[in-house]
Amino acid sequence: MTEDHRTHPFRDSVEDIAAAKRIPDTPQTRAPAYRLAFADRDFMLRDELRPVRLQLELLKPQLVMDERGIESTIVMFGGARIPAPEHRDTARTKTLADLSHYYDEARRFAKLMTERSLASYGRENVICTGGGPGVMEAGNRGADEAGGQSIGLNIVLPHEQAPNAYVTPDLSFNFHYFAIRKMHFLMRAKAVCVFPGGFGTLDEMFESLTLIQTGRMKPIPFLLFGRDWWETIVNWQHLAEAGVISPEDLSLFAMVETAEEAVSVIDGWTVPA
Numbered sequence: 001m002t003e004d005h006r007t008h009p010f011r012d013s014v015e016d017i018a019a020a021k022r023i024p025d026t027p028q029t030r031a032p033a034y035r036l037a038f039a040d041r042d043f044m045l046r047d048e049l050r051p052v053r054l055q056l057e058l059l060k061p062q063l064v065m066d067e068r069g070i071e072s073t074i075v076m077f078g079g080a081r082i083p084a085p086e087h088r089d090t091a092r093t094k095t096l097a098d099l100s101h102y103y104d105e106a107r108r109f110a111k112l113m114t115e116r117s118l119a120s121y122g123r124e125n126v127i128c129t130g131g132g133p134g135v136m137e138a139g140n141r142g143a144d145e146a147g148g149q150s151i152g153l154n155i156v157l158p159h160e161q162a163p164n165a166y167v168t169p170d171l172s173f174n175f176h177y178f179a180i181r182k183m184h185f186l187m188r189a190k191a192v193c194v195f196p197g198g199f200g201t202l203d204e205m206f207e208s209l210t211l212i213q214t215g216r217m218k219p220i221p222f223l224l225f226g227r228d229w230w231e232t233i234v235n236w237q238h239l240a241e242a243g244v245i246s247p248e249d250l251s252l253f254a255m256v257e258t259a260e261e262a263v264s265v266i267d268g269w270t271v272p273a
Contacts, residue, residue: 057180061173073128073188074113077204078135078195102195103138109259110142131163135195140166191221196229221269222253
């Protein structure tokens with residue numbers, strides 16, 4: 001931070017970190033207690049500091065996206081294991097190979113929406129994915145091919161997972177807390193598109209639908225790509241007939257097959273009565 005960027009008259013924290021490195025080496029200055037609290041890694045990682053880390057993880061992407069002028073997003077959920085059509089022969093199952101056409105639909109949808117986003121100087125309807133492979137890569141790839149920016153909300157997993165190569169580098173975030181990551185998916189969302197996927201995709205889909213169903217989030221276009229897939233995975237009608245959801249809840253989402261159909265549904269969407 002420089003003097004020009006300060007919004008207050010106080011000494012800058014960055015300056016104090018630098019100054020603290022130049023202090024005399026004594027038993028007192030070597031003691032952990034003497035470290036500046038915000039520059040003390042051991043202190044920041046204590047269990048008692050979890051509330052602070054939660055706040056920081058919420059704030060960092062928020063501030064970066066605000067600085068980039070991003071006002072709204074189009075969120076794309078979907079399976080990390082769905083291959084690009086050119087790699088369908090490497091899929092571990094025939095079903096995954098058959099689902100590869102949704103990679104193309106996700107890519108084309110993201111490209112169409114990003115072309116529109118560029119008309120608002122890239123501030124509105126910015127593609128936002130989980131930043132990983134599969135459908136997520138397809139979304140970021142389509143945005144990149146349109147010449148626009150896109151967001152990737154990655155998360156640290158037990159196995160290595162680098163962000164895909166198409167996420168805008170300055171909008172590539174890494175999370176520790178799943179809950180904060182899911183908040184960032186929806187905080188700016190103007191539409192949610194869900195492609196076939198596994199536990200992660202189902203978790204994201206049902207949590208988002210629950211927020212809308214319970215009035216914790218305003219209704220927005222909510223699109224499920226692949227009627228055959230979703231009607232096989234979830235017996236939606238049985239949920240309504242059993243009474244565990246209301247018949248009206250089935251109107252919270254629409255099923256589509258193609259990128260063009262999804263764009264048309266978004267264009268014609270009205271708030272459910």
